Amino acid sequence: MSDYFDFEKPIAEMEKMIEKLKSIAPEKNHFGDEIADLEKKCIAQKKEIYANLTPWQKVQFARHPKRPVLRDYINLIFTNFVELHGDRCFGDDQGLIGGFATLGKQKVMLIGHNKGKNIDENITRNFGQAKPEGYRKALRLMHLAEKYNLPVVCFIDTQGAYPGIDAEERGNAEAIARNLTEMASLTVPIVAIVTGEGGSGGALGIGVGDVILMLEHAIYSVISPEGCASILYRDASFSNKAAEALKITAPSLLELGIADEIVPEPLGGAHRNHEITAQEIKRVVLSHLAKLTTVSSSRLIKNRFEKYSAMGKFAK
Amino acid sequence: MPWFSKSKSAEAQLKKPAKEDIWVKCDSCKAHVFKEDWYNSMSVCPKCGYHGKLTAYERIGQILDVDTFKEMFETITPSDPLSFSYNKGTYKDRIVEARQKTGLNESVVCGAGEIYEIPVSIAVMDFRFFGGSLGSATGEKILLAANYAYDHKIPYIIFSSSGGARMHEGILSLMQMAKTCAGIARLREKKIPYISVLTDPTTGGVSASYAMVGDVNIAEPGALIGFAGRRVIEQTIKQKLPENFQTSEYYLEHGFIDMIVERKLLKEALKNVLLYNNQ
Numbered sequence: 102m103s104d105y106f107d108f109e110k111p112i113a114e115m116e117k118m119i120e121k122l123k124s125i126a127p128e129k130n131h132f133g134d135e136i137a138d139l140e141k142k143c144i145a146q147k148k149e150i151y152a153n154l155t156p157w158q159k160v161q162f163a164r165h166p167k168r169p170v171l172r173d174y175i176n177l178i179f180t181n182f183v184e185l186h187g188d189r190c191f192g193d194d195q196g197l198i199g200g201f202a203t204l205g206k207q208k209v210m211l212i213g214h215n216k217g218k219n220i221d222e223n224i225t226r227n228f229g230q231a232k233p234e235g236y237r238k239a240l241r242l243m244h245l246a247e248k249y250n251l252p253v254v255c256f257i258d259t260q261g262a263y264p265g266i267d268a269e270e271r272g273n274a275e276a277i278a279r280n281l282t283e284m285a286s287l288t289v290p291i292v293a294i295v296t297g298e299g300g301s302g303g304a305l306g307i308g309v310g311d312v313i314l315m316l317e318h319a320i321y322s323v324i325s326p327e328g329c330a331s332i333l334y335r336d337a338s339f340s341n342k343a344a345e346a347l348k349i350t351a352p353s354l355l356e357l358g359i360a361d362e363i364v365p366e367p368l369g370g371a372h373r374n375h376e377i378t379a380q381e382i383k384r385v386v387l388s389h390l391a392k393l394t395t396v397s398s399s400r401l402i403k404n405r406f407e408k409y410s411a412m413g414k415f416a417k
Numbered sequence: 418m419p420w421f422s423k424s425k426s427a428e429a430q431l432k433k434p435a436k437e438d439i440w441v442k443c444d445s446c447k448a449h450v451f452k453e454d455w456y457n458s459m460s461v462c463p464k465c466g467y468h469g470k471l472t473a474y475e476r477i478g479q480i481l482d483v484d485t486f487k488e489m490f491e492t493i494t495p496s497d498p499l500s501f502s503y504n505k506g507t508y509k510d511r512i513v514e515a516r517q518k519t520g521l522n523e524s525v526v527c528g529a530g531e532i533y534e535i536p537v538s539i540a541v542m543d544f545r546f547f548g549g550s551l552g553s554a555t556g557e558k559i560l561l562a563a564n565y566a567y568d569h570k571i572p573y574i575i576f577s578s579s580g581g582a583r584m585h586e587g588i589l590s591l592m593q594m595a596k597t598c599a600g601i602a603r604l605r606e607k608k609i610p611y612i613s614v615l616t617d618p619t620t621g622g623v624s625a626s627y628a629m630v631g632d633v634n635i636a637e638p639g640a641l642i643g644f645a646g647r648r649v650i651e652q653t654i655k656q657k658l659p660e661n662f663q664t665s666e667y668y669l670e671h672g673f674i675d676m677i678v679e680r681k682l683l684k685e686a687l688k689n690v691l692l693y694n695n696q
Contacts, residue, residue, distance in 0.1 A: 262644070262645070263653075264645035264646075264649045264650050264653045265645075265650060265653055265654050266650060266654060266656070266658065266659070266662070268644075268645070269643060269644060269645065269650065269662070269663065270671055271671070272629070272668075272671065272672070272673050273625070273644050273645070274624040274625040274628075274629050274642075274643070274644035274673075275629040275630070275673050277594075277625040277626075277644075278594075278598065278624070278625050278626050278627070278628070278629040278630045279629070279630060281594055281595050281598035281599075281625075281626055281630075282598040282599075282601060282602045282630045283602070284595075285595070285598055285599035285602035285603070286602045286603070286605070301582075301591060301622075302582075302591070302594065302621075302622055302625045302644070305591055305592075305594060305595060306625075308595075309595045309599075321588055322587065322588060322591075323582050323584055323586075323587055323588055323590050323591040323622070324582075324584050329584055332584070333503045333504075333505070333584070334503060334504055334505075339504070342503070342504075343503075346499065346501055346502065346503055347499070347501075347584070347587045347588075348499050348587050348588070349587065349588065353588075354588060357498065357587075357588060357589060359588050359589070359592060405599070406599050406603060409592070409595050409596045409599045410560060410596060410599065410600075412553075412556075412589065412592040412593070412595070412596050413498075413552075413553030413554070413556050413557055413586075413589050413592065413593060413596065414496055414498035414553050414586075414589060415493055415494065415495055415496055415552075415553045415554035415557055416493075416494050416495065416496040416554070417492050417493055417494070
């Protein structure tokens with residue numbers, strides 16, 4: 102059973118009632134009408150609530166503990182995943198993983214932030230906060246993808262790059278910067294999808310896509326709402342106002358010309374149905390790969406340059 | 418009254434100090450230095466050697482040959498793409514304040530000039546404008562200056578001085594990291610030199626983009642250089658940080674900077690690197 106947020110209380114109550122009625126009368130006919138009626142009301146209520154989520158509510162969804170993570174997507178929609186390890190320099194970052202994978206019939210190089218599903222996993226993965234060796238492994242895999250003529254698919258879901266001494270020491274700044282520069286001229290297609298949190302530079306370090314997708318309730322921001330609140334409002338409790346001001350939701354990113362397409366989530370959020378969420382991602386990613394793999398490398402790089410050149414709004 | 422006018426002449430930048438304010442207090446050793454002495458030593462503290470911040474025009478005056486600077490893209494300026502407002506005001510108002518305070522239109526001044534007669538394209542950041550933060554207009558100017566270098570086949574030099582990406586423009590600021598790096602990546606096609614000069618401070622989204630990917634990375638002594646904020650790191654690891662953490666010297670030790678050069682030797686150092694461009 103998924104967790105409910107406060108604003109989902111009406112739905113929680115209805116769903117509990119439906120469950121209760123179903124369990125009292127296992128033969129469908131007994132409370133058939135009442136159950137059907139409640140289910141109809143529940144869906145209408147859900148549609149209303151989920152179509153009007155505030156940015157702060159979306160933040161909660163994007164960080165939901167039961168929201169699917171990379172390993173879920175690998176199990177659900179990728180086959181023959183051959184994980185590759187190491188940056189050939191320092192070590193292997195479990196917070197950012199990658200390898201050969203097949204999506205439908207399309208072979209790809211899959212790269213992504215690796216959040217865990219429990220505290221032990223998250224400790225070894227730094228909660229999906231990548232270190233320099235993670236970004237350098239990603240770069241190694243991207244160059245390998247170039248050699249093997251495989252498109253790159255990046256799953257973004259991180260609160261940010263790991264903020265530790267070791268990460269500074271080994272140059273998280275340089276690692277991210279290097280990736281931004283190299284991805285700009287990668288000769289194979291790159292599809293990036295933000296499935297949960299797009300945490301600033303930590304996200305962008307594997308995010309320079311020919312196409313940028315976002316799951317419906319995902320967020321992507323230059324700074325966390327909490328960070329913005331503590332700097333601008335001098336009070337982290339203003340995070341909900343900051344979330345609104347920063348325009349970090351998928352629809353906002355579409356409007357700002359940054360996201361190219363929003364991938365729909367099941368009603369109530371990805372955490373309610375991993376399978377459907379994953380299938381939607383597969384459908385949309387494959388549709389973009391089908392187009393991108395027909396473009397020549399030189400045209401691809403030109404298009405990518407034009408895409409990023411056009412980002413930003415200013416006056417003259 | 419603005420300290421420096423937008424005059425193009427390099428010597429005009431270093432004229433007499435205003436009468437009201439004859440002292441400069443060093444940010445590092447807190448010594449009081451006569452303004453004239455401060456500026457004569459290129460805004461480097463004569464007592465402790467601390468390299469103080471320069472305005473963009475001061476830097477241009479020190480680096481480029483006299484009367485060679487041609488400013489470009491100067492009308493590009495922030496709009497307010499997010500209609501950003503918070504409890505203390507609006508981004509729109511802050512932009513107006515920043516323009517009035519500095520006489521600049523953005524946190525970077527771009528153009529072309531010569532260094533010992535070598536033609537170069539340059540972008541010089543100015544910390545006074547919104548903490549040198551990277552916004553849409555900043556990114557656009559930096560890209561255009563890179564494109565100028567590409568079109569004219571001349572070296573590109575960026576002088577960074579920044580607190581990072583400008584949060585008032587949200588995701589658009591973040592994407593400037595990718596946009597500017599795309600411009601730099603393209604220089605490789607024509608083997609155009611790109612030199613990054615890191616000055617105090619070079620942090621956040623700027624250190625994690627163009628500042629760190631120079632063919633040669635040159636830093637000024639004692640500059641604050643880093644990615645994650647010090648406080649965030651301390652809160653994460655709950656340990657004391659090394660003495661010279663997040664300084665030019667630290668990054669030289671750890672392999673991310675090619676050289677640390679004192680300000681008075683910087684122009685010469687740039688020439689020495691550029692002369693090795695054997696094309």
